[in-house]
Amino acid sequence: QHKFWETQPVGQFKDVGVTDLPEGPIEPATPLSEVKQEPYNLPAQYEWTTCDMESDETCNEVYALLKNNYVEDDENMFRFNYSKEFLSWALRPPGYYKSWHIGVRAKASKKLVAFITGIPARIRVRGEVVKMAEVNFLCVHKKLRSKRLAPVMIKEVTRRVHLENIWQAAYTAGVVLPTPVTTAQYWHRSLNPKKLIDVGFSRLGARMTMSRTIKLYKLPDSPVTPGFRKMELRDVPAVTRLLRNYLAQFVVAPDFDEDDVEHWLRPVENVIDSFVVESPETHEITDFCSFYTLPSSILGNQNYSTLKAAYSYYNVPTKTPLLQLMNDALIVAKQKDFDVFNALDVMFNESFVKELKFGPGDGQLHYYLYNYRLQQALRPSELGLVLL
Ligand code: NHW
Numbered sequence: 432q433h434k435f436w437e438t439q440p441v442g443q444f445k446d447v448g449v450t451d452l453p454e455g456p457i458e459p460a461t462p463l464s465e466v467k468q469e470p471y472n473l474p475a476q477y478e479w480t481t482c483d484m485e486s487d488e489t490c491n492e493v494y495a496l497l498k499n500n501y502v503e504d505d506e507n508m509f510r511f512n513y514s515k516e517f518l519s520w521a522l523r524p525p526g527y528y529k530s531w532h533i534g535v536r537a538k539a540s541k542k543l544v545a546f547i548t549g550i551p552a553r554i555r556v557r558g559e560v561v562k563m564a565e566v567n568f569l570c571v572h573k574k575l576r577s578k579r580l581a582p583v584m585i586k587e588v589t590r591r592v593h594l595e596n597i598w599q600a601a602y603t604a605g606v607v608l609p610t611p612v613t614t615a616q617y618w619h620r621s622l623n624p625k626k627l628i629d630v631g632f633s634r635l636g637a638r639m640t641m642s643r644t645i646k647l648y649k650l651p652d653s654p655v656t657p658g659f660r661k662m663e664l665r666d667v668p669a670v671t672r673l674l675r676n677y678l679a680q681f682v683v684a685p686d687f688d689e690d691d692v693e694h695w696l697r698p699v700e701n702v703i704d705s706f707v708v709e710s711p712e713t714h715e716i717t718d719f720c721s722f723y724t725l726p727s728s729i730l731g732n733q734n735y736s737t738l739k740a741a742y743s744y745y746n747v748p749t750k751t752p753l754l755q756l757m758n759d760a761l762i763v764a765k766q767k768d769f770d771v772f773n774a775l776d777v778m779f780n781e782s783f784v785k786e787l788k789f790g791p792g793d794g795q796l797h798y799y800l801y802n803y804r805l806q807q808a809l810r811p812s813e814l815g816l817v818l819l
């Protein structure tokens with residue numbers, strides 16, 4: 432079934448329900464001198480390349496590979512189109528390793544044909560903070576699929592992570608692999624229902640007209656919460672305190688310090704939007720919300736080429752109810768011309784989706800840990816982690 436994944440230190444399907452295995456690393460760390468020093472072998476026509484994401488030229492090549500070959504929905508109508516600015520942000524967090532941005536080139540043409548990345552993260556699992564790699568952007572050019580290139584790329588990123596003395600990883604995928612820590616459901620909130628229907632992202636409901644549908648999804652012109660404003664650099668200490676305190680309640684969540692918050696939660700134009708609620712009386716920061724920008728190419732539509740989507744990221748209500756905070760997020764996303772607002776049913780997101788008129792999508796997202804066993808799969812509401 433899974434000739435590659437059966438050989439890896441991940442939870443195996445045959446062990447699902449076996450409760451006598453301990454939580455924690457599946458295999459121990461080994462001395463660095465025992466980590467393979469040379470890269471894994473690729474088929475002879477291909478060579479490894481380390482992608483310098485500070486170089487505009489390399490960033491452009493990665494962008495183009497992903498734009499044309501990365502993730503599509505199950506009916507091949509949409510394909511993720513991460514922007515260059517987004518990739519540069521996502522791949523250069525505090526303490527990142529250039530060696531974890533791995534490409535494969537055709538030797539003859541030097542064309543970039545495959546890619547995989549890791550970034551360092553501290554992830555808490557129950558009471559323990561574990562140094563991990565977050566692995567993302569695995570992509571093999573459409574013409575090179577099903578040649579078992581992906582396992583070689585995964586082994587190579589694993590080797591380079593091991594060389595930094597890190598032995599665990601977290602990743603997500605739309606496909607089922609051995610074995611999910613949890614499975615989250617995508618929910619979608621129409622902001623521009625006419626366009627979504629025109630491009631086939633959603634359908635006109637039964638007994639609904641276009642004008643009734645547009646009215647159904649109407650939103651106010653500006654946020655309703657007094658003191659709701661864009662996050663600024665000076666908010667980093669307060670946002671870090673709010674977020675650390677909030678994420679403490681989930682079984683798996685990132686361990687963010689101020690440097691992480693400055694990188695991951697500060698607004699970056701066309702990449703991430705984040706907002707705080709500052710109490711008009713005390714000027715205290717009481718709440719936080721954020722979403723990232725990930726457009727999708729619309730494949731084969733005469734009238735439209737991109738779908739502008741916002742994805743719910745980290746949200747922390749303390750004074751403002753989560754429902755109201757997310758309603759304000761929808762309002763600002765609409766003002767910024769997003770077509771749809773997406774959320775997973777992780778953390779407490781289930782508590783607002785129905786009331787705020789999100790509908791369930793046809794996609795799911797499976798979360799995985801590499802070389803770390805959990806006794807039992809989690810509910811998505813026990814997960815406090817959002818990967819890009
Ligand atoms: S999920 C998005 C992945 N990318 C895409 O879906 C883009 C479009 N598809 C492709 O480019 C986010 C290709 O189809 C890919 C597979 C490259 C996906 N994760 O080369 P073969 C991430 O980036 C297994 C893991 O022939 P291919 C997360 C598959 O089960 N494994 O297939 C990435 C099979 O193994 P099996 C996946 O279609 C996390 C083998 O690959 C997978 O030409 C990576 C077939 O290989 C996926 N998404 O290329 C893991 N899709 O055992 C990180 C397929 O079943 C682990 N496969 O026979 C941690 C590493 C670090 C550890 C540090 C301690």
Ligand code: EN5
Pocket residue numbers: 502503504505506507508567603604605606617618619620621631632633634789790791792793794795796818819
């Ligand atoms: C690594 N970070 O399937 C991520 N998206 O539902 C990699 N469906 O957009 C893994 N099929 O349901 C990503 N519209 C896995 C996800 C891959 C992309 C994907 C799904 C998620 C999606 C849309 C479009 C479906 C088009 C046909 C969908 C319905 C929306 C509708 C709005 C109105 C209320 C009811 C729902």
